[in-house]
Amino acid sequence: xxxxxxxxxxxxEVVRIQGLSKSYGTTAALHAVNLTVRRGEAVAIIGxxxxxxxxxxxxxxxxxxxxxxxxxxDGLDLTARGVDINKARREIGFVFQAFNLYxxxxxxxxxxxxxxxxxxxxxxxATARARAALDQVGLSDKYASYPSQLxxxxxxxxxxxxxxxxxxxxxxxxxxxxxxxxxxxxxxLSVIAAMRDRGMTMVIVSHEMQxxxxxxxxxxxxxxGSIVEENTPEELFTRPxxxxxxxxxxxxxxx
Amino acid sequence: MDRLLHYYFNxxxxxxxxxxxxxxxxxxxxxxxxxxxxxxxxxxxxxxxRALRIAPLSVVIVCFxxxxxxxxxxxxxxxxxxxxxxxxxxxxxxxxxxxxxxxxLAAVSEEIFWAGIVSVHRGQWEAARSTGMPFGRTLxxxxxxxxxxxxxxxxxxxxxxxxxxxxxxSVVAVPELLNQAxxxxxxxxxxxxxxLAALMFLALFLPLVLASRWVERRFxxxx
Numbered sequence: 001x002x003x004x005x006x007x008x009x010x011x012x013e014v015v016r017i018q019g020l021s022k023s024y025g026t027t028a029a030l031h032a033v034n035l036t037v038r039r040g041e042a043v044a045i046i047g048x049x050x051x052x053x054x055x056x057x058x059x060x061x062x063x064x065x066x067x068x069x070x071x072x073x074d075g076l077d078l079t080a081r082g083v084d085i086n087k088a089r090r091e092i093g094f095v096f097q098a099f100n101l102y103x104x105x106x107x108x109x110x111x112x113x114x115x116x117x118x119x120x121x122x123x124x125x126a127t128a129r130a131r132a133a134l135d136q137v138g139l140s141d142k143y144a145s146y147p148s149q150l151x152x153x154x155x156x157x158x159x160x161x162x163x164x165x166x167x168x169x170x171x172x173x174x175x176x177x178x179x180x181x182x183x184x185x186x187x188x189l190s191v192i193a194a195m196r197d198r199g200m201t202m203v204i205v206s207h208e209m210q211x212x213x214x215x216x217x218x219x220x221x222x223x224x225g226s227i228v229e230e231n232t233p234e235e236l237f238t239r240p241x242x243x244x245x246x247x248x249x250x251x252x253x254x255x
Numbered sequence: 256m257d258r259l260l261h262y263y264f265n266x267x268x269x270x271x272x273x274x275x276x277x278x279x280x281x282x283x284x285x286x287x288x289x290x291x292x293x294x295x296x297x298x299x300x301x302x303x304x305r306a307l308r309i310a311p312l313s314v315v316i317v318c319f320x321x322x323x324x325x326x327x328x329x330x331x332x333x334x335x336x337x338x339x340x341x342x343x344x345x346x347x348x349x350x351x352x353x354x355x356x357x358x359x360l361a362a363v364s365e366e367i368f369w370a371g372i373v374s375v376h377r378g379q380w381e382a383a384r385s386t387g388m389p390f391g392r393t394l395x396x397x398x399x400x401x402x403x404x405x406x407x408x409x410x411x412x413x414x415x416x417x418x419x420x421x422x423x424x425s426v427v428a429v430p431e432l433l434n435q436a437x438x439x440x441x442x443x444x445x446x447x448x449x450x451l452a453a454l455m456f457l458a459l460f461l462p463l464v465l466a467s468r469w470v471e472r473r474f475x476x477x478x
Contacts, residue, residue, distance in 0.1 A: 063381055090387035100382035104400045114386035117396060159382075166386060 020069035044212035047222035093163030153184030272439035279435030294360025302368035323362035352424030371402030411467030
């Protein structure tokens with residue numbers, strides 16, 4: 001099928017991952033993973049370090065190139081030959097663990113850049129939209145601040161605003177709070193929860209078990225490059241089906 | 256003391272040689288301007304081409320750069336002046352010297368720009384590309400502003416040291432400042448013109464050095 005042909009029955013699915021494998025040389029990071037994310041769903045991916053959670057997330061917008069398998073985002077096959085990956089990425093918002101803000105631009109400048117250079121908006125419209133996005137994450141008083149002048153939690157919120165401003169169909173969060181001091185974690189999580197309440201489709205890789213429990217519709221547990229089990233938070237956390245899941249939860253929920 | 260003044264600061268000979276020296280200064284300034292503009296533009300262009308990561312292209316660029324970093328500029332000037340005519344290309348001595356300096360500065364500045372580009376954190380590329388920004392726009396608006404700010408000190412340093420080599424042009428009879436001073440010294444059998452030339456070189460390049468300090472300070476937005 002040529003790139004761009006919607007796949008039948010995809011109307012409800014925002015992401016469909018089929019048989020995704022990723023190897024770095026001889027080391028396999030992902031083994032034939034299958035995952036579907038429906039519109040409006042919030043999926044949390046949990047698991048130990050090295051389980052492939054971040055790799056899986058980064059494959060969705062091809063920050064990592066899959067070795068095998070297919071990835072469909074809103075019906076478009078991102079792994080097809082000749083696909084316009086830049087166009088596809090506009091629909092996928094990505095939030096990084098290390099924030100990755102542009103240090104030479106203000107908060108407003110960070111959010112504005114893609115609006116001007118990717119969406120080709122006019123200057124006034126870009127500024128308005130950037131400010132709206134910053135308002136949404138609670139940074140109305142920080143338009144002109146540089147990343148170096150912001151706390152970690154504020155920087156991450158700018159990162160979220162930067163992705164949100166493009167009005168993507170899905171947001172991907174790669175351990176959004178792992179690099180933050182504990183007291184700053186809450187402000188970022190409430191922004192994500194608010195997005196969830198407004199119906200944003202999202203996939204969150206996180207170590208915040210309590211948060212996953214509250215916000216996610218579905219929790220996916222990964223281990224050693226494969227999905228071990230997935231279920232509602234209630235089911236997975238209280239009645240895990242697999243032993244590996246039980247072991248992991250026992251280690252992690254002790255804190 | 257009297258002898259010092261007579262031989263090195265002789266006002267009479269300074270006045271007599273001034274017109275010739277001013278003419279030489281104009282030529283020196285011209286070589287310097289071409290060198291800075293041509294060298295930095297070529298160097299930056301080569302670094303940007305290298306960022307495309309097209310293997311054969313990168314190999315060619317690195318070969319060119321390493322060659323012109325390794326060969327002494329004086330040797331290149333002689334090759335252009337004495338050897339090129341046998342290949343059918345007769346370059347004006349002015350261009351033998353200027354082209355050499357341009358190529359030398361291009362090679363050195365390419366390495367400096369490249370070091371800046373690869374020093375920018377990979378996460379910056381990922382952040383921009385993840386918003387759908389194409390390669391070229393990412394390089395221009397996200398990477399280069401950071402890369403250039405990183406490398407301003409070594410860049411201004413090398414630019415000045417290579418531009419000072421305008422004096423090498425005197426060996427192929429280009430009528431730049433040193434050449435003129437040398438000639439005048441011969442005419443008057445007094446080294447005062449050389450002293451005057453030295454002061455003129457200082458007057459030309461010291462502002463350049465001070466300007467580079469200002470640039471370093473102005474663009475150093477380091478926390």
